[in-house]
Amino acid sequence: MTGTTSESGLHLPRYLREDASLRTPVGFPDYKSTGLRAPLRTPVDLPHRLTELTGPVLGEDRITAQDADLTLRNGGEAVGQRILVYGRVLDSDGRPVPDALVEVWQANAGGRYRHVVDVFPAPLDPHFDGLGRVVTDSLGRYEFMTIKPGAYPWGNHHNAWRPAHIHFSLFGRAFTQRLVTQMYFPDDPLFGQDPIFNSIPPAARHRAISSFSLERTVDNWALAFEWNIVLRGKDETPFETEDDGDVA
Amino acid sequence: MTLNPLDVPAVTEPYQPLPGRSRNTGFLDGPVRYGLSPSATVGPYLAIGLSWPDGIWAADEGTEGGIWIRGRIFDGADQLVPDAMVETWQADPDGGFPSPEDPRGAASYPGFRGYARAQTVEPPGEFAVFTLKPGRVPDGEGGLQAPHIDVSVFARGLLDRVVTRIYFADEAEANAEDVVLRGLSEDQRRTLIAEKTDDGYRLDIHLQGDQETVFFDL
Ligand SMILES: [Fe+3]
Numbered sequence: 001m002t003g004t005t006s007e008s009g010l011h012l013p014r015y016l017r018e019d020a021s022l023r024t025p026v027g028f029p030d031y032k033s034t035g036l037r038a039p040l041r042t043p044v045d046l047p048h049r050l051t052e053l054t055g056p057v058l059g060e061d062r063i064t065a066q067d068a069d070l071t072l073r074n075g076g077e078a079v080g081q082r083i084l085v086y087g088r089v090l091d092s093d094g095r096p097v098p099d100a101l102v103e104v105w106q107a108n109a110g111g112r113y114r115h116v117v118d119v120f121p122a123p124l125d126p127h128f129d130g131l132g133r134v135v136t137d138s139l140g141r142y143e144f145m146t147i148k149p150g151a152y153p154w155g156n157h158h159n160a161w162r163p164a165h166i167h168f169s170l171f172g173r174a175f176t177q178r179l180v181t182q183m184y185f186p187d188d189p190l191f192g193q194d195p196i197f198n199s200i201p202p203a204a205r206h207r208a209i210s211s212f213s214l215e216r217t218v219d220n221w222a223l224a225f226e227w228n229i230v231l232r233g234k235d236e237t238p239f240e241t242e243d244d245g246d247v248a
Numbered sequence: 249m250t251l252n253p254l255d256v257p258a259v260t261e262p263y264q265p266l267p268g269r270s271r272n273t274g275f276l277d278g279p280v281r282y283g284l285s286p287s288a289t290v291g292p293y294l295a296i297g298l299s300w301p302d303g304i305w306a307a308d309e310g311t312e313g314g315i316w317i318r319g320r321i322f323d324g325a326d327q328l329v330p331d332a333m334v335e336t337w338q339a340d341p342d343g344g345f346p347s348p349e350d351p352r353g354a355a356s357y358p359g360f361r362g363y364a365r366a367q368t369v370e371p372p373g374e375f376a377v378f379t380l381k382p383g384r385v386p387d388g389e390g391g392l393q394a395p396h397i398d399v400s401v402f403a404r405g406l407l408d409r410v411v412t413r414i415y416f417a418d419e420a421e422a423n424a425e426d427v428v429l430r431g432l433s434e435d436q437r438r439t440l441i442a443e444k445t446d447d448g449y450r451l452d453i454h455l456q457g458d459q460e461t462v463f464f465d466l
Pocket of ligand 1: 107
C-alpha cells in the first residue's frame with residue numbers, strides 16, 4: 001500500500017525522495033567547512049507523518065511589489081548587467097507549486113555581499129542590497145529583475161573563486177519540500193574548481209544551471225535566464241489501484 | 249539541460265501512478281519524473297536573504313502559555329556554530345496544524361503560526377524561538393505521537409539542511425509510547441529531549457562528536 005491509513009481512516013501520503021546517488025551530500029571533503037559541521041553518523045529514517053506532511057503558509061503578506069526588483073534600492077539604480085530571472089516551481093511529477101515563497105540573495109555586480117563578514121575589497125553598491133522575495137503564481141511561476149552577480153573569492157583553497165550564483169530558499173507546501181539551493185549561469189569557467197558546485201553528483205549538476213533565454217530578453221533593457229526548480233512530489237496512488245507485494 | 253516549462257503536463261490530467269515504484273518500504277526512492285533541484289549550502293551570508301523581523305515568533309509575542317525554546321549548536325570541535333539558522337515547525341496545543349495540507353483540515357489556533365526561524369549569532373551564540381507547547385498528533389498507525397517540534401538546521405559547511413526533532417523531558421509517558429523515539433537507543437533519545445527551564449525548554453544540537461544529535465532522513 002501507499003502512504004499510511006490509520007484505524008481512524010487518516011490517509012497520509014508520502015513524499016518521493018530521489019535516489020541517494022543523485023542527492024547532494026551534506027558533507028563534501030573538498031568543501032573544507034563541512035569537515036567539522038556535516039554530521040558523521042547515518043541519519044535515521046523518519047516516516048512521513050502529519051508534521052512532515054504539513055507546512056507553514058507564507059504568502060503575499062510577507063512580500064511587497066518592490067521585492068521582485070533588486071535593481072532599484074535606496075532611491076537609485078544598481079550597477080551591473082540587468083537580468084530577468086524566471087521559471088517555475090514544480091514538484092517531481094510536474095505539478096506546479098503555487099503560492100510558494102521564494103527568497104533570493106546574492107552578491108552585487110562586483111562580487112561583494114552587503115554583509116559584515118564579507119571583506120572582499122570590491123565596492124559596495126549603495127543601490128543594491130541583494131535581497132529579493134516573490135511568491136509563485138497559480139501555475140508555479142516566479143520572476144524577478146536583478147543584476148548579474150559577480151564571482152567572488154573565498155578561503156577554501158588557494159585562489160578559490162565561487163562561480164556567479166544566486167541563493168534561493170523555497171517553501172513548498174510541506175516540511176518535506178523545504179529547499180535551499182543556488183542557481184548558476186551557463187558555461188561558467190569557474191565550475192571546474194568550485195567544490196560547492198562539484199558536490200552535486202555529476203548527473204544532477206545541470207539542474208543547478210539556468211539557461212539563457214533570448215525569448216524573454218527585454219528589448220533595450222535586460223537579458224533573461226530561465227531556471228525551473230523541482231521540489232519533492234508526493235505519491236498519491238489511490239488505495240484501490242494498488243497491487244501489494246509488486247516490488248519492482 | 250533545464251526543463252522546458254512548456255513540456256509540463258497539464259494540471260487537469262488525472263494522476264497516473266508510474267510503474268516501477270517500490271512499495272511497502274515506507275520510503276519511495278526514485279524514479280521521479282522530473283529530477284529534483286539539488287540542495288546547496290546557505291553559505292555565510294544567509295542573513296541577507298533569510299532575516300525576518302518576526303522570524304522567532306512561532307506564536308505571537310505575549311501569547312498565553314508561550315514558551316521559549318533555546319539552544320546552541322556545536323561543531324565537531326565542540327565550538328559554537330555562530331552562523332547557523334534553525335527553523336521549527338510544529339502542531340498547536342490541540343495537535344492541529346495551520347496548513348491546508350493537513351488531511352484533517354487546516355487548524356487555526358489564536359496567535360499561532362507554528363513556524364519560526366532563528367539565527368545563532370554571537371553573543372550569546374544560541375537560537376531562541378517563542379512558541380506554544382505542541383499537543384499530541386496521530387501517528388497514522390492508530391496511536392499518538394509524543395509532543396514534538398520538527399527542526400531544520402542550515403549553515404555554511406552544510407550542503408543540505410539537517411533535520412532533527414525536539415521532544416520534551418516532562419512528557420515521559422508520551423515519549424515512551426512515541427513510535428520514533430521507541431526506535432532509538434537511550435543515548436540517541438537523549439539527544440532529542442529538551443530540558444525544562446524557567447521560561448521554556450533548552451536543547452543543544454551537536455552536529456558531530458560523542459553527543460552527535462540524531463538527524464533524520466525524510
Ligand atoms: Fe554566495
